[in-house]
Amino acid sequence: IIGVGLIGGSFGLALKKKRLVGQVIGIGRHIHKLKEAKRLGAIDSYTTDFARGVKDSDIVMVAAPVGKIPLIVKRILPHLKEGCIITDVGSTKEKVVKKVHEILLKSSGKGRRPKVSFIGGHPMAGSEKQGVRNARADIFSGTTCVLTPADRNGRKAAKVIRDLWKRMGARIILLKPEEHDCLVAYTSHLPHVLASILANLMDRVRKEDPRASRVIAGSISDMTRIAASNPEMWMDICLSNSKAISESINVMIKHLEKFKKSIEKKRKKELQDLFQKGKLARRKLIGS
DSSP: OBOOSHHHHHHHHHHHHTTOSSOOEEEOSOHHHHHHHHHTTSOSEEESOHHHHHTTOSEEEEOSOGGGHHHHHHHHGGGOOTTOEEEEOOSOOHHHHHHHHHHHHHHHOTTOOOSSEEEEEEESOOOSOOSGGGOOTTTTTTOEEEEEOOOGGGHHHHHHHHHHHHHTTOEEEEOOHHHHHHHHIIIIIHHHHHHHHHHHHHHHHHHHOGGGGGSOOHHHHHHHGGGGSOHHHHHHHHHHTHHHHHHHHHHHHHHHHHHHHHHHTTOHHHHHHHHHHHHHHHHHHTOO
């Protein structure tokens, strides 16, 4: 596991708890984080030497920011054994999958199949909390994991990764990389943008009138929880999926303008309908 943080650490804990693999090796740049991961039982051993860490591995999980995934794959590729499966947990897929496949094809030579496979993955699980100390073995149980196998020759590898996630309790959905990015722009990325905007707005209101902090209700806490997520990671995600996120923001602006107009024009029926539709929509999406 390259990157033993919240998701990488949870992956390791789940593997070990369910005894799905023989050994889990943690790889990273910071020795103190790797030591903590071992102490917490997320990994069996660790190293800061990427080449040594991936040698003889059957599966390599890259749990790093999306912008770094192709670079890491390029770095470890010469040291992987034939038949190794690389997978990831990145929140965007189209650019990552494209770049990684270009790297694999270039390394194999013209007309030859790469010696390793890459199966893009995105577990729809996590937390605004960071680090392996917040990792949990059951974090993937009952959640959805999206896989984006883009190469027909990688069907065997895709089955291995699919079965691994299933045994961790995740439901699997297969999507094209571009389909994944369009969907999660609405279901994950836009909500993080909105949470950050709302948190910043509330901070501005508080600075203008300190009494605001004394009249904050549960709705602000609920809606801004994910604003506490890793800023560097979310900057990376927004840049990697900029087109789809921008489109989702434009759609959100149109909905806000409609709400604003209904309020300004004091259209009672229209306002009630908008709130009612929202209530019913949430029930369909998440349940009562």
